[in-house]
Amino acid sequence: MRQYELIDSVLSYKPESDQEVLKKAYVYGTKMHGRQLRASGDPYFSHPIEVARILAELKLDTTTLVCALLHDTIEDTSATIKDIESNFGSEVAKLVDGVTKLTLLEGNLESSKQAENFRKLLLASASDIRILLIKLADRLHNMRTLNFIKDQNKRKRISLETLDIYAPLAGRIGMHEIKEELEDLSFSHIEPRIRDIITERLKVSKRKKSKTVVLIEKELNKVFYDNKTECSVTGRLKKPYSVWKKLEIQQKSLDQLSDIFGFRVCVNSISECYNSLGILHGKWQAIPGRFKDYISTPKKNGYQSLHTTLIGPKNQRVEVQIRTHKMNEMCEKGLAVHWAYKDKNDAGNDYLASIEWINDLVDILNRDGATEEFLENTKLELFNDQIYAFTPKGTLVALPRDATALDFAYAVHTDLGNFCSSVKINGADKRRRTKLQNGDEVEIIKSKTPVALESLQEFVKTGKAKSAIIRSLKEKETHNQRLIGKAIIKSIFSSHRKKPTRDILERSFGPLGVSSLVKLYGLVGEGLASGSQVYDLVFPNNKRKKRIKNYIEDNISIPVTGLYSDLPAKFSNNSFLVPGDKIVGIIIPESGITIYYVGSDELLEYENSPESWVKLDWKKEIEFTFIARIIVTLINEVGVLNSITSTIADYGGNISNLILNEKDNDFYNLIIDINVNDNKHINAIVESLDGLPVIESVKRFIG
Numbered sequence: 001m002r003q004y005e006l007i008d009s010v011l012s013y014k015p016e017s018d019q020e021v022l023k024k025a026y027v028y029g030t031k032m033h034g035r036q037l038r039a040s041g042d043p044y045f046s047h048p049i050e051v052a053r054i055l056a057e058l059k060l061d062t063t064t065l066v067c068a069l070l071h072d073t074i075e076d077t078s079a080t081i082k083d084i085e086s087n088f089g090s091e092v093a094k095l096v097d098g099v100t101k102l103t104l105l106e107g108n109l110e111s112s113k114q115a116e117n118f119r120k121l122l123l124a125s126a127s128d129i130r131i132l133l134i135k136l137a138d139r140l141h142n143m144r145t146l147n148f149i150k151d152q153n154k155r156k157r158i159s160l161e162t163l164d165i166y167a168p169l170a171g172r173i174g175m176h177e178i179k180e181e182l183e184d185l186s187f188s189h190i191e192p193r194i195r196d197i198i199t200e201r202l203k204v205s206k207r208k209k210s211k212t213v214v215l216i217e218k219e220l221n222k223v224f225y226d227n228k229t230e231c232s233v234t235g236r237l238k239k240p241y242s243v244w245k246k247l248e249i250q251q252k253s254l255d256q257l258s259d260i261f262g263f264r265v266c267v268n269s270i271s272e273c274y275n276s277l278g279i280l281h282g283k284w285q286a287i288p289g290r291f292k293d294y295i296s297t298p299k300k301n302g303y304q305s306l307h308t309t310l311i312g313p314k315n316q317r318v319e320v321q322i323r324t325h326k327m328n329e330m331c332e333k334g335l336a337v338h339w340a341y342k343d344k345n346d347a348g349n350d351y352l353a354s355i356e357w358i359n360d361l362v363d364i365l366n367r368d369g370a371t372e373e374f375l376e377n378t379k380l381e382l383f384n385d386q387i388y389a390f391t392p393k394g395t396l397v398a399l400p401r402d403a404t405a406l407d408f409a410y411a412v413h414t415d416l417g418n419f420c421s422s423v424k425i426n427g428a429d430k431r432r433r434t435k436l437q438n439g440d441e442v443e444i445i446k447s448k449t450p451v452a453l454e455s456l457q458e459f460v461k462t463g464k465a466k467s468a469i470i471r472s473l474k475e476k477e478t479h480n481q482r483l484i485g486k487a488i489i490k491s492i493f494s495s496h497r498k499k500p501t502r503d504i505l506e507r508s509f510g511p512l513g514v515s516s517l518v519k520l521y522g523l524v525g526e527g528l529a530s531g532s533q534v535y536d537l538v539f540p541n542n543k544r545k546k547r548i549k550n551y552i553e554d555n556i557s558i559p560v561t562g563l564y565s566d567l568p569a570k571f572s573n574n575s576f577l578v579p580g581d582k583i584v585g586i587i588i589p590e591s592g593i594t595i596y597y598v599g600s601d602e603l604l605e606y607e608n609s610p611e612s613w614v615k616l617d618w619k620k621e622i623e624f625t626f627i628a629r630i631i632v633t634l635i636n637e638v639g640v641l642n643s644i645t646s647t648i649a650d651y652g653g654n655i656s657n658l659i660l661n662e663k664d665n666d667f668y669n670l671i672i673d674i675n676v677n678d679n680k681h682i683n684a685i686v687e688s689l690d691g692l693p694v695i696e697s698v699k700r701f702i703g
C-alpha cells in the first residue's frame with residue numbers, strides 16, 4: 001500500500017483529517033526501518049503500513065493510524081520515545097509507548113489456563129483502548145503473513161497465543177470479523193490437516209446443498225419483494241474453525257450440523273426487523289424455542305439481532321438472523337464502527353468522541369459482570385483490583401492489588417512462601433514485602449530451612465498467604481512447646497534422680513487425657529500441666545522427694561514472731577514468702593492472722609484500718625526450706641533449660657515445679673518454684689541466673 005492510498009482511504013471517511021502528519025509518520029517510519037526486511041522478504045515498513053490499513057478499514061482516527069505506522073520503531077529501530085514525542089507530540093508518544101509495552105509483555109505462555117489472566121493483563125496495561133486496537137491489527141497482519149516463518153514450532157506457538165488471547169480479546173470488544181479471521185488463521189497452523197478436511201467437507205456439503213441454498217435465498221427474496229420490504233439476504237458458509245469447535249463441543253458429525261448455512265437478512269430500521277420476522281413467520285412455520293430477540297435485549301458484548309429457525313422450502317431447517325445494516329457492521333467490526341458513526345455527528349472533536357467510545361466499551365465490559373471496574377479519565381482501569389506478575393518461566397500469577405512478593409511466593413506454592421528468604425523483582429534484589437506492579441517478573445530465592453515469618457504477617461494481602469503463615473507459626477509454636485515440655489519433664493525427674501522413660505511416662509497418659517508422648521510434651525510445654533504433676537502421677541506412692549526440712553503449713557508451726565497463740569495464722573494465698581522477706585500480719589477477727597509480704601497489693605485494702613495491722617518478723621533459727629517462685633523470661637531456645645536447672649542446682653536450690661506460663665514470638669516466660677533456705681539464698685540464685693546470656697530477665701514473685 002502506498003502512502004497516497006492510505007491517505008485517500010482516511011479522507012474517504014474523514015475528509016478533515018490531517019494529511020501532513022500521516023505523510024510525516026510515513027516518511028519517518030520508512031527512514032527508521034530502513035533496509036530491514038520481513039520474513040517474507042518484503043521491506044519491513046510494509047508491515048506497519050498494512051497495520052495502518054487494517055485500522056483505516058475500521059475508520060479509526062488519524063492519531064491511531066500515525067501510531068500504527070510508528071508502532072515498531074521503538075522496539076526495532078534506534079528511535080526513542082523522546083524522538084517520537086518531539087516529532088509527533090505526547091499523545092502519539094503515549095500510544096506508541098503503550099503498544100511497545102504490550103509487545104514486551106508477550107512471551108511464552110505455558111498454557112491456555114493463563115490466557116484469561118493475560119487478556120486481563122493486556123486490558124489493564126492498555127491505558128487507552130486504541131493501544132489495544134493497534135495491537136490487534138498488528139497481530140492480524142502478523143498472522144496473515146505467518147506462513148513466511150520457516151520454524152513450524154514457532155508458527156504453532158504464535159497461533160496458539162493468538163487463539164488463546166487475541167481472538168477472544170477481539171470478540172470481547174465486538175470485532176467479530178477480526179476474531180474469526182484470527183481464529184481461522186491460527187487453526188490453519190495448529191491443525192492444518194483437520195482444517196483441510198473440514199474445508200473439503202464444507203465444499204462438498206455446499207455443492208450438495210447449493211441448490212437448496214440458492215432456492216431458499218430466492219424464496220426469501222421473493223417473500224420480501226412481495227411485501228415491498230427492502231433488504232439484502234445472504235447465505236453464509238461457516239468458517240472451518242467454528243465448524244470444528246462445534247464438532248468438538250457437540251460431538252456431532254459434519255452432516256448432522258444443520259447450521260453450516262445460515263441466512264442473514266439486513267434491513268434499514270429496527271421496526272423493519274420485526275416486520276420481516278412477522279413476514280417470515282407468516283410464510284413458514286417457526287421451530288418453537290429457537291426464537292431469540294437480541295435487539296430488545298442485546299448480548300453482553302453489545303450484539304444485536306433477531307434469531308429464528310424456520311421449516312423452509314423442502315422441509316429444510318433454515319436459520320435466519322435479522323438485523324439492521326448498522327447492527328451488522330457493529331457485529332463485524334465492533335465498537336470502532338459505533339465510534340465512527342458518532343464521529344460523523346461530532347466532527348472535529350476526536351478527543352471527546354474517543355472518550356465516549358471508551359465509555360461505551362467500559363459499559364459493555366461492565367455488563368459482563370465486572371462491576372468493580374471503573375474508568376478514570378481516559379485510563380482504562382478495567383482490572384484495577386488485580387495485578388499480574390510472572391514467574392521466571394513465564395507463568396502468569398493473578399494477585400489482588402497491593403499484593404507483595406511474599407503473596408506471590410505463596411500463590412505459586414505454599415512451600416515456596418514458607419522457604420522464601422528473599423526475592424528478585426525484574427532481576428533486582430528486593431524485600432519480600434515489596435508491593436508488586438503489573439507485569440513484574442518475580443524470582444523467589446529459597447532457603448534450606450523454613451524462614452521466620454513472624455514479622456511478615458502484616459505484609460501479605462492474600463488469604464492464602466495469611467493462613468499459610470498462621471499455620472506455619474502455629475506449627476513452629478507447637479514444635480517448640482513440645483521441646484520445652486520434654487525439657488521440663490526431664491528437669492523435674494532428674495532433680496529426683498529418675499529417668500523419664502517412655503514406659504514410666506505412659507502411666508500419666510490416662511489421667512492427663514493424652515494419647516502419646518508428643519501430646520504429653522505439648523501439654524506440659526503449653527503450661528496446661530506442670531512437670532511435678534506428671535511426676536506425681538507416675539510415682540503416686542513414691543511422692544516427690546521432699547526434704548524433711550521443707551516447710552509444710554499443715555503440721556509445722558509458722559516460724560514467725562509476733563503472732564497470737566490463740567489466733568490461727570496462715571500465709572496469704574498465692575504468696576511465696578521465704579525467711580528474710582519483709583512481712584506484716586493482718587488480723588481479721590473471725591479468721592485470724594494472715595501473713596503478707598509488705599509489698600503486696602492486697603494490703604491496699606487495709607490502708608485505712610491501722611488497728612488490723614500486726615508487726616511480724618521471722619524467727620532467728622529456722623530449720624525448714626521454703627518455696628520461692630521466680631519468673632524467668634528466656635530467649636526462645638529450648639536448650640537453655642539445662643543451663644538454668646544446673647545453675648539452680650549449683651546453688652543448692654531444689655526445683656519443685658516448672659511451668660511454662662505465657663509466651664510471645666521470641667520469648668518464653670517460665671515459672672520456676674525452688675526450695676530455698678531464705679531470701680539471701682534465692683537472691684543469689686536470681687543474680688546468677690541473671691548473668692546467663694540466654695536469659696532476658698529474671699525476677700522473684702513474692703505475693
Ligand code: MN
Nearest residue numbers: 047071072138
Ligand atoms: Mn508489529
